[in-house]
Every structure is written in structure tokens, then in C-alpha cells.
Amino acid sequence: MAHSGAPNPPRWSAEESFLELLTDTLDTMDRSGRGQFLQRFFRTIAQIEVTETQGLDFWDQALVRRRELSESIGKRVALQAALLDVLASSGQLRVPVLMEYEELRKLQISATTDPLTGLYNRRFFDDYFEKELNRSLRYTHKLALVVFDMHGFKQVNDRFGHPQGDALLQMAAATLRKSLRTSDYAFRIGGDEFALLLPQSDTEQAAILSRRLRAAYAESLEPLKLGIPLALDYGLAVYPEDGELQEVLIRVADERLYQLKNGTRASAAAATAPATASAPPPAVQVTARAAEPGPAPRVAPLTAPPVVPPVAPPATAHADAPQTAETKKAIAERRRWERVSLANTHAYALIGEGVETTARVLDLGYGGIALETSRPEEFDEAFHAVLHVPILPPVRVNVSRVYKKLGGSGETRIGCSFIT
Numbered sequence: 001m002a003h004s005g006a007p008n009p010p011r012w013s014a015e016e017s018f019l020e021l022l023t024d025t026l027d028t029m030d031r032s033g034r035g036q037f038l039q040r041f042f043r044t045i046a047q048i049e050v051t052e053t054q055g056l057d058f059w060d061q062a063l064v065r066r067r068e069l070s071e072s073i074g075k076r077v078a079l080q081a082a083l084l085d086v087l088a089s090s091g092q093l094r095v096p097v098l099m100e101y102e103e104l105r106k107l108q109i110s111a112t113t114d115p116l117t118g119l120y121n122r123r124f125f126d127d128y129f130e131k132e133l134n135r136s137l138r139y140t141h142k143l144a145l146v147v148f149d150m151h152g153f154k155q156v157n158d159r160f161g162h163p164q165g166d167a168l169l170q171m172a173a174a175t176l177r178k179s180l181r182t183s184d185y186a187f188r189i190g191g192d193e194f195a196l197l198l199p200q201s202d203t204e205q206a207a208i209l210s211r212r213l214r215a216a217y218a219e220s221l222e223p224l225k226l227g228i229p230l231a232l233d234y235g236l237a238v239y240p241e242d243g244e245l246q247e248v249l250i251r252v253a254d255e256r257l258y259q260l261k262n263g264t265r266a267s268a269a270a271a272t273a274p275a276t277a278s279a280p281p282p283a284v285q286v287t288a289r290a291a292e293p294g295p296a297p298r299v300a301p302l303t304a305p306p307v308v309p310p311v312a313p314p315a316t317a318h319a320d321a322p323q324t325a326e327t328k329k330a331i332a333e334r335r336r337w338e339r340v341s342l343a344n345t346h347a348y349a350l351i352g353e354g355v356e357t358t359a360r361v362l363d364l365g366y367g368g369i370a371l372e373t374s375r376p377e378e379f380d381e382a383f384h385a386v387l388h389v390p391i392l393p394p395v396r397v398n399v400s401r402v403y404k405k406l407g408g409s410g411e412t413r414i415g416c417s418f419i420t
Contacts, residue, residue: 015231018081021112021127023063031056041093047183048092055073062084108273114188117173125195125415129246144198144206147253148172148213151231151261153192159228168221169317172232175217179209204237210234233261268419270301347389351379361389368417369399376412378403382419 022041022399028032035052038059042050050058066082112124120128136143159166169192174195176186185197198206214232221230237249237259279373314353340363347361349371357378359371369387384398399416406412 016149017124017128018112019083020131021124023079024127030406034059046086046087046092050092058092060087060092096336104323115168117175118189119194120185120187122187122189125189125197126246128185129197129251129378132199132368133239133244137200141200142202144196144201144203145238145248145249145253146196146206146234147189147257148176148194148196148200148210148232148234148235149190149257150192152228153230155228156226158228158327160226168230170280171220172217175213175220175232179213179216200331201238203236203241206236206238210236212413233257235260235299342389345389347387349388350386351383352385359385361387362413364389368402368415369397370412372407372411376414379414386418 026037029037030050035056038055038105039050039052042048042055042058062079062083062085066077066079066084069077069082069085079275104340111118114121130237132143135141150168153165153168156168169188172194173186173188176196178198180186181198182198187197191193195204196209198209201209216232217232218230235253235255237252237256239244239249242252243249342361345361347364349359349361349369351359357373357375359373359379362370362372364370369385372378379401382398385396385399386399387395387397398419400419402410402415404414
């Protein structure tokens, strides 16, 4: 994913992330509880014996020392360095080593990660999400949140048992972990629920990554032949356009997740329903309900009908006149080619095999589609597109450009017909 804006501040190490989380946790404890914890803390990580009062004093001194050092050199100093300075100055350290790595690693894993998947846990998600929001506000960066859950997971547990369910959770975690940048974070936030935090990512970038993850997980499941329709469903929200508060962004992402789940189930039900001669073509069933941007299940190819010019009913036909067979046929043909307006929704199309261009979907019909773009020069005479419209799952189509028309807003309308 592309980066934009000012460069990211230096990323915390695992050790420093643990100490930052520990700082926030200690702030929520009373003095007696903090003293008891810090006494054990210094014994474990620095191999020194201190009283509860001494532990509290050393910790408070380290926080003050970090602030002083950061102000004096003009950049953030790690709490680990400040602790080392305080303990060395007090004569507590005979060997200048503050932490045994393996001991710290055990503490860090216990406090911040999920033992089954190895991803960060819900507690660390809540803490880190707040910090990333503050950073995005400070540097005017976007921040994308993607939430996932595993469609069909309960059926796996019921039919094959929890060990198989645990294996699928681990596969999902591995899929998330393999596809992330070094600045991204993956979390397990519930039983079969996961989340990603993607700094400096907008809606389109987060949606592309989410679809890639969903497809990769589906591919990893194929050899198992479980006979259950499993998938990673997801929803996303982006700061600041979808909200500026943590709880708002989580709610928006959850709403979009369940809209996707419901849309996928409705599409699956429609696909398995018996076909009838009177059933209208899929495109005519689209309603103009607002679609959420970005999240979408794996696309399926669409074989479009050959393009035939629409037939209008006879001009002399009167509304109250008896309908002849010819009139009925003409009216049915006209309805077949009616277009559904999607101009006021978030419907969009991803253009080209590399998914490098996005265009708004203005309307959609049985034989074609109208797009709107500010970059008409990127559209060939014929091209591939993946359509994301309300209710329907994403559909891959081949289209032929019929016309270009410049609109009053400076955007270009491109009329296209489906081709087989």
C-alpha cells in the first residue's frame, strides 16, 4: 500500500511496546497494587531486590528521567533507557544489563498476545488503537481499521470439533500476518474475530488488501475439503472520514461487516433458488440502497448476454387500451432494459486487471453500465471491471466503451455495454 504525508515516527520495539502498555496499566492500579507488582517486576527483569516503596520510587524517577532526556535531545527517549539510567545512578546495577531478553519476551507475550494465534490480543488492540489514532491526528494521516470474522466457523466446531476450529483460527492468523507491512498490526479480538490497523491507508487501499486476504484464506482452505462454506468476512472504517473516535470507527466497521455478511447470504440464497421463466435478470434486482465503500467478498465471473438494442413500445399504445401480444412483448422488452440509478450510492468499479483505477457507477442495466471518472484517458475501448454495487456480490465483467460525455462538474461519463 502506498504511503502518503510525513514519514512515520520510529516504530516501537516489542520491548518498548510492552513497557508502554505496562505504564498505562500501572496508572489504573492503586498505590499498594503498583508497589507489589513493581517489586516483582524489578526482581524479574533486573534481578535486584527492592521494597515496594523503592519500586514505586524507581518507576516514578524513570518516568521523570525519560521526559527530561526527551526534552533535552529533542526526540523521544525509550523508557527502557530511562530505567537503566535511574537504576545505574542509584547503584543498584553491578552489571549494566536491565533486562534478560527471554524473561522480557515471556512477559511481553503474556501481556500482549493471544496464545493460540500469536497475534496481539484485544487488550493490546484497545491500547494501540488509541495511540495510533492520536498519532494520525498529530501527523494528519489516515488510519484504516478492518474487522474480520470467520463465516461458517461454528459449523466447523460443531461438525469436526474444536481442535479443527483452532487450526482454522491459526490459518487465518497466518494469512493476516503474511500480507502485512511492517507498520501494520494484526489482532485477535474475540473468538473468531480479528482486526487490522493500517496506518496511512485509505478506503481503497484497505479494501484491496482485505479482498486479497480473503482470497488467500479461501485458497488455503481448498485442500481441506471440509464441505462447509467458510470465508473471512470483513468490514472497514477509515479515520477521519468515517469517524474520529475509536468506538465510532469500530461501530462503522462492524456495521459494514454485517452488511457484507447479509449480502453474501442473500446472494448465495438467490444463486441456489430454482430459476423460473419470469425471474428478472440479476442487474434489474439491484436497489438504490446506499452501499458501503470498500469491503467486498471474492468476485465471481459474469457471463453477460449479447448486447441488443432495446425495443420501445408502440407510440400509439394507450394506457387504457387492451394490450395486444405485440404490445406486451414490447413492454416486457423495455422493462428488461430499464436502468437502475446508483448515482447517490457508494457503488464503484475497479478497472483493469491490476485494479489501478476506480470509477463511480452511475447506473446499471441488463445490457450495460454507466461510469463516471476524472481520468477518462485510462479507459480503453474494451476493458475488465469488477463491479461493487448494493446487495449484489462483486461481479467481474468485460465491457466495451460506447461513448464518452463530459459532465458539468468536469467529470466524464463513460457508457459501456457488456460483452461475453
